[in-house]
Amino acid sequence: MVKTGLVATIRHMTYQPVGRGASSVEVMTFRRLRDINDRGAQRADFHVLALVDEGDGTVAVDFASHPLSARTAVLIPHGAVHRWDDITRITGHLVLFVPTAPVTHHTRAMVASPGPVARWTVPAEAWPFVDAARGHLVLEAAALAEDPSTELPAILLSALITRLDPPYSEARSANPTFQLFRSSVEAHFRTHHDAGHYAAALGFAPRTLTRAVQQATGRTAKAYIVERIALEAKRLLAHERVTAARCASELGFPDPSNFSLFFLNATGLRPGAWQAATTLG
Template structure:
């Protein structure tokens, strides 16, 4: 991991393996993470997947705090703002990888999801398989550079992802209409805020699209789009410390006033007030 610059208090991290520049998967222990971590807020351009063996701690991902405990998993996707709040007593391993590393269709689809669960407990029945898949990946990652296959770590990462069984995966991927909608929203939410655009682009009636989204998420299609825009706005306000005018420009609103009305309706607070509250909560100057 390498720091590429600072935007206010957030540390931007880019994927760069320390020794094997061609590798798309890197592993480390929580001991190593403690050496590198200064308790600050981070955002990376790669995935962070962790398996906790023992201990208790906490992690904040996009303004939500999650408890870390024995036999649990952590998944931080690229772009998510996160902070390791308390990992002093946590043991286990982290796997860092680029979005294209998984080799199977199912795991690549899973990795591409914009709404991954940040933390979940690993079922007792699944633990032996997760542990074996994790250890096999660690063993392969420790091979001498000259003996390292560029394919094996990716294959073993896919096995680990499949064995971890993220709890959100089955419902999300079993509905093809929602899958298409989710992917399209992630690609275009900054420019297109209306359900009609996505319905036309995907070839479905707006009612059909909304029904599919509600079936999977419990939210309307419009609500899903609003939630995605709000999350990005919160990231820009809290961590990049941007003005309402700049947020409006980046998120496809005609002006700061229009964005402010949208944000206040969605969150109950004007952008400036939310930004100030976030600064106090996170101890920012």
């Protein structure tokens, strides 16, 4: 296992892909994670996929706590704030990969929109297939030092993701209107906060767009945008520890008071109060 690259600095998330191109994939054990984890909040620009073989513990992903146990799978998308807690008894592996690593369109879509949950339990009947896919990936990832140009880890990563089948991925992948909307929001939520903008930009009637978003998420298009902006605000306040004024500027609000009111309506707390109260920092 290399000591530079994706696993170089787990605390501050300053590590970068190790120069293997768009298919960068690395694997580490929970034992290695314990050696470099200080239980601080982390934020990465790559995905983290974890598989638990035995033991119990907890992971917090975007301010929600999730229990870990045997046959637990965890998918942490790039940009999410997360923290590993009480993992002293956990055995298993973590796969770190850039968003472009999966080699098929379907598996890229699956990890880009894994659904409302970050953690799920792999059914007992599916576990042997997941375990076999993971084992082959671990073996090939370990051989990267001899052949860093090989695409096998990325191919095997796609096989593992397919076997894991993250919850709700099929429903969301089958909704092209929502997928277009989601991608547009991810690209522009810092500058455009209005559902009408996205409807016009994508060529949909506002009612058509809202219907598609409701079918995929259970929320209106406007509510989805508000939730996405509020999530980014929480990430900035908790991990980067920025001021409300800086947060307002980064998220496209005309002034701090406007942002403070938005955040209060979205979360029930003013930005400063939420930042002081959060335990994920």
